[in-house]
Amino acid sequence: MRWDRLAFLHWPVPAEPLRARIPEPLDVDTFDGTAWVGVVPFEMQRVRFRGLPPLPGARRFLELNLRTYVTLDGRPGVWFFSLDAESWTSVRGARATFALPYFDARMSMHDAGDGGTHFRSERRHRGAPPARFDATYRPVGEFTRSAPGGLEHFLTERYSLYAQRGFGVRHSLRGGLVRGDIEHPPWELAPAEVALRECEMFALGGVRPRGEPHGHARPGVFRGAGIDDGSALPVPVAHVARPVDVRAHAPRRARG
Numbered sequence: 468m469r470w471d472r473l474a475f476l477h478w479p480v481p482a483e484p485l486r487a488r489i490p491e492p493l494d495v496d497t498f499d500g501t502a503w504v505g506v507v508p509f510e511m512q513r514v515r516f517r518g519l520p521p522l523p524g525a526r527r528f529l530e531l532n533l534r535t536y537v538t539l540d541g542r543p544g545v546w547f548f549s550l551d552a553e554s555w556t557s558v559r560g561a562r563a564t565f566a567l568p569y570f571d572a573r574m575s576m577h578d579a580g581d582g583g584t585h586f587r588s589e590r591r592h593r594g595a596p597p598a599r600f601d602a603t604y605r606p607v608g609e610f611t612r613s614a615p616g617g618l619e620h621f622l623t624e625r626y627s628l629y630a631q632r633g634f635g636v637r638h639s640l641r642g643g644l645v646r647g648d649i650e651h652p653p654w655e656l657a658p659a660e661v662a663l664r665e666c667e668m669f670a671l672g673g674v675r676p677r678g679e680p681h682g683h684a685r686p687g688v689f690r691g692a693g694i695d696d697g698s699a700l701p702v703p704v705a706h707v708a709r710p711v712d713v714r715a716h717a718p719r720r721a722r723g
Contacts, residue, residue: 468713470651472576472584473509474604474659477622477704478676480504485535488673489546490631490644492722496536496543498621503704504548504676505534505622506668508586508600510576511554528554529574531588531600533668536622537629539721544627544646548672551590551598566630566645566718568671570595579603583660584707601665606657606707613656622704623654629721646721651711659705 482495482502489495495502508531532550536543551572570592579585583605590598613619631644669675 468514469512471710473708475706476506493537566632603662608658610655610657644721645718647718648716651713655709656706659707661705
């Protein structure tokens with residue numbers, strides 16, 4: 468597959484509220500003692516199983532996820548609280564095989580000028596909490612690879628995901644904790660200007676980020692927006708990424 472038009476929007480949060488939302492034996496991964504949650508909009512392109520033709524309705528679609536960061540036996544990875552997608556086929560397939568909390572959503576994306584992208588999403592999944600997202604993002608600096616040991620590298624250079632039946636999805640073809648690995652070149656990132664008009668993504672994560680930019684971050688440029696009660700929700704770290712080609716491997720038990 469290819470991931471395109473991707474933005475990373477990250478907020479610092481205390482680690483404690485996340486603990487109850489993440490199963491043992493995973494550990495909440497922190498940077499200098501602070502946990503992070505990310506909202507990531509992007510477009511999936513050229514999606515197919517290796518050696519097979521593209522699946523109907525799943526070759527190209529939009530996706531939006533809410534995530535945090537975890538480790539298991541020293542291996543860093545991503546834990547997804549929610550993944551919204553406009554592909555009916557992909558939502559059902561990922562819920563069944565990966566135990567990932569995918570939800571149906573109505574989405575749109577279009578060019579916003581000066582290299583920008585306007586991305587909108589409204590969750591439409593029966594029985595799921597509502598979630599809307601509306602943002603415009605564009606690069607405002609040079610694209611570079613992040614340096615190991617820095618915050619940008621911690622937030623973006625992750626090549627495993629973890630999932631477990633019962634944490635977001637009750638039915639799965641696989642039981643217990645599973646890990647799925649991916650391969651792609653290192654991200655090329657640029658700081659982003661973000662106009663965030665609406666963001667209701669945090670309910671499933673059990674957090675509502677607040678606070679000033681993190682001291683170790685290189686903040687993106689943020690133009691305020693009304694969130695829920697009309698207060699501004701700062702975006703301490705905002706980046707856009709150049710497209711990458713991705714290979715995902717089948718999930719397997721995380722231990723044993």
